[in-house]
Amino acid sequence: MSTYKIVLLGEGRVGKTCLCLRYVNNKFSSDQQSTLEATYLEKRLNLGNKSVKLNIWDTAGQERYHALGPIYYRDANGALLVYDITDRDSFTKVRNWVKELRKIIGNKIVLVIAGNKCDLEKYRQVEESEATEYAQSVGAIHIQCSAKTGVNVEQAFLEITKGMMNPPPTAGAGSANVGGTQNNSNNGNDDSNPRAKIHFVEEGQTNGGCC
Ligand code: GDP
Numbered sequence: 700m701s702t703y704k705i706v707l708l709g710e711g712r713v714g715k716t717c718l719c720l721r722y723v724n725n726k727f728s729s730d731q732q733s734t735l736e737a738t739y740l741e742k743r744l745n746l747g748n749k750s751v752k753l754n755i756w757d758t759a760g761q762e763r764y765h766a767l768g769p770i771y772y773r774d775a776n777g778a779l780l781v782y783d784i785t786d787r788d789s790f791t792k793v794r795n796w797v798k799e800l801r802k803i804i805g806n807k808i809v810l811v812i813a814g815n816k817c818d819l820e821k822y823r824q825v826e827e828s829e830a831t832e833y834a835q836s837v838g839a840i841h842i843q844c845s846a847k848t849g850v851n852v853e854q855a856f857l858e859i860t861k862g863m864m865n866p867p868p869t870a871g872a873g874s875a876n877v878g879g880t881q882n883n884s885n886n887g888n889d890d891s892n893p894r895a896k897i898h899f900v901e902e903g904q905t906n907g908g909c910c
């Protein structure tokens with residue numbers, strides 16, 4: 700079984716936690732003022748004849764304090780960079796993340812840019828064509844999705860997984876970490892790890908995280 704680490708990045712409130720929980724648990728709750736925020740979720744899937752384990756790292760809200768550093772993402776095989784299609788600033792933030800990841804990790808990390816909340820079409824501030832063009836220019840895939848309706852959520856994770864399983868030849872050069880870790884050598888999350896199912900941390904009541 701190949702194991703891959705995926706990190707979610709993006710501004711606070713764009714829907715990262717909701718996307719994770721939609722993907723892993725197929726649930727969405729907008730009214731629930733939960734005090735919980737997921738930090739680590741695991742998903743297993745079979746692609747073709749290959750078994751894959753995804754270790755999906757959601758932030759515990761650190762992005763709201765600009766406190767997400769390389770320790771969070773540097774051993775990731777893929778990043779899901781999330782923005783909110785109704786919030787142009789959140790798209791700008793994705794551009795900053797791309798610059799930072801390319802600078803610090805280089806091309807060996809697979810990037811998928813997800814325009815979330817596509818159910819809110821009438822409030823749209825970022826055109827799909829602009830985001831798609833931008834993604835292509837930085838070697839990323841762009842996908843529009845909605846954690847609320849579930850549309851394209853699985854596809855977003857599937858794209859990132861396919862990318863991690865089949866890294867482009869150029870990206871593979873000199874980067875042993877590309878393509879995942881067989882039998883979980885260095886992502887620090889094996890089956891004996893007590894965090895290796897779903898782990899939640901308590902957050903303050905006023906945080907307003909939806910899930
Ligand atoms: P995070 O800070 O990026 O983890 O964002 P959350 O997952 O906590 O979501 C922030 C807010 O956006 C919550 O109020 C969610 O209910 C809402 N939200 C998340 N995804 C969607 C979506 O696809 N559509 C809509 N309409 N709201 C969403």
Ligand code: MG
Pocket residue numbers: 715716717736757758759760908
């Ligand atoms: Mg969150």
